[in-house]
Amino acid sequence: MLAVSSLRGEGVDEVRKLLTPGTTAVVLGSSGVGKSTLINTLLGEERLPVTEVRQRDRRGRHTTVQRCLVALPDGGLIIDTLGLRELVPWQGDEGLGRAFADIEELAA
Ligand SMILES: Nc1nc2c(ncn2[C@@H]2O[C@H](COP(=O)(O)OP(=O)(O)OP(=O)(O)O)[C@@H](O)[C@H]2O)c(=O)[nH]1
Numbered sequence: 506m507l508a509v510s511s512l513r514g515e516g517v518d519e520v521r522k523l524l525t526p527g528t529t530a531v532v533l534g535s536s537g538v539g540k541s542t543l544i545n546t547l548l549g550e551e552r553l554p555v556t557e558v559r560q561r562d563r564r565g566r567h568t569t570v571q572r573c574l575v576a577l578p579d580g581g582l583i584i585d586t587l588g589l590r591e592l593v594p595w596q597g598d599e600g601l602g603r604a605f606a607d608i609e610e611l612a613a
């Protein structure tokens with residue numbers, strides 16, 4: 506797991522190192538968490554639209570409206586996606602625990 510701040514540039518180099526030529530990554534998460542901002546930081550330019558979160562409740566505004574495959578300067582590919590509105594685990598608790606054992610450990 507990596508902690509990243511696109512705005513402060515922290516952890517971005519670690520992410521960049523993972524995105525080697527031949528790698529395709531995808532950013533997933535709620536609207537406003539900074540998916541497009543991270544890709545812009547990796548690109549070194551403001552290519553994808555980004556909007557501030559709503560002041561009232563700090564939630565995103567569903568700025569990204571289409572999926573987009575982006576070629577990064579170092580050769581990796583990354584897909585920007587729309588903000589997730591809902592997450593429905595279809596494998597139940599057991600599969601989640603297996604897939605996210607590190608998160609379960611941290612939560613405990
Ligand atoms: N403090 C802080 N703010 C960030 C960071 N990354 C993004 N933001 C801010 O969060 C807001 C939303 O960023 P976006 O990149 O548009 O978020 P998104 O996940 O692409 O949102 P959708 O396209 O709506 O799904 C912007 O105001 C960004 O400047 C970060 O690392 N730190």
Ligand SMILES: [Mg+2]
Nearest residue numbers: 540541568569
């Ligand atoms: Mg976006």
